[in-house]
Amino acid sequence: MLKIIISIIMVTFIWGYLWVPMKIGLNYMPPFLFTALRLLIGAIPLFIVQAVRKTKLFPKKADWGKLIIMSTLMCLGYYGLSTFVMQFVSSGLSSVLVYTMPIIISVPAHYFLNERLTAKKTTGFVIGAIGLFLIIGPQIKHLSFDRTVLGEDLIVLAAFFWACA
Template identity: 40%
Template sequence: MYKQANVIIWMLILIITSIWGYSWVMMKASLSFMGPFTFSAFRFGIGAVTLLLIVLIWKVKLPPKEQWKHLIVVGVLQTTIVFLLVMYGLRFVDAGKSSIILYTMPIWSSILAAKFLGETLTKKKWVGLLIGMLGLFMVIGWDFFSEQRMNVIFGEILIVISAVSWAASNVYYRKKLEGLSKLQVSAFQMLFGTVGITVAASIMEWGEPIHWNGELISYILFTGVLASALCFTAWFIILSRIDMVTATLSTLLVPVFGLFFSLLLLDEIITTNIIYGSILIIVGIIICVGTGPMSKGSVPSSH
């Protein structure tokens, strides 16, 4: 019975991470129909409403009022900044490469945790960080020497900043909100983060045409309801059954699926430096996450 339960959990993990990986294809494809900020506003607006309905159905209590300001900060760092920059960066950078760059987040989390949480960077963690940084250099640094267009490099820098912002939200969560349930934090940070995205979309993309059709609506519903809310909720159930280190490492399947679906559906070119760099990043993250407490305290995200 226990073995059967483990098989079901790992099947769920594969389904969820493949959906999150596939979302990168849809995020990239959506840019043909509407602006990047507008898409994010629709996606996370629907996602936030769905998550809040789940909170209501499960009768999860509202967060204490004194914690709302911290939830706003996490929402801005985790949802507003990350997805404004990621979606804008996707205008110039391939979806597969973007997913790899964003998932360097655990590396930045380790660095910020050492600075702001007083965590020790052991020799093993330093090795992991150096390996991960070498991988990141192989993925994007190569472009500086290969006559790559400047807008591509600009997009890659935006996604690196997104990864740092995601890491900062994790550190802030551990410092201010660790007492709250992750479902509470996720639902309300998404709500507040969506407000920020909507404001940005209204300022930057007001009056821009939206080409509504069935394809675009499917992208919004898939990424908003399925990837951002329902998979999110299923992920919390999984977190109650497995340890956080295993859960954190299993999310590394997301950029792997992102690369696979981008190659299969978008005909993106996966170069050898992206493959080798991705391997180094994943190895570096495994070393970092497996050797410190940072793995126990991160805000799950449907990237």
């Protein structure tokens, strides 16, 4: 059990910290170029692994439509939009807001994936929604719709694209 807890803590810190290099990288290049390079650099080891394992490099023709939809949702909708938003919102707030994806996906999963909303899931959904409101609420309360609020809304939209994918 301790090993699991330590693993969860490590993943939390690593995934949370990844937003800092993104914010720094935006000082040197535009957001969509940064995202494209990030995904390309990540794809190269995957292609090498496929070549070493001698598996097919490209999918079957029947799978291309689904892959294009998934790629658009993930690469443009999630990665591209979340990197773009980093220009307006702090890296810490971005990482918190984009990980609202489990809150966002809980309702569609109930209807499309037959994952029933149990009492525990509903409680988690409500607590998460309250937390999200506490983060975004002060700006909405004062109607100070500036670039930060737009960024917060767009990062939640990026989480929505991630949930759709």
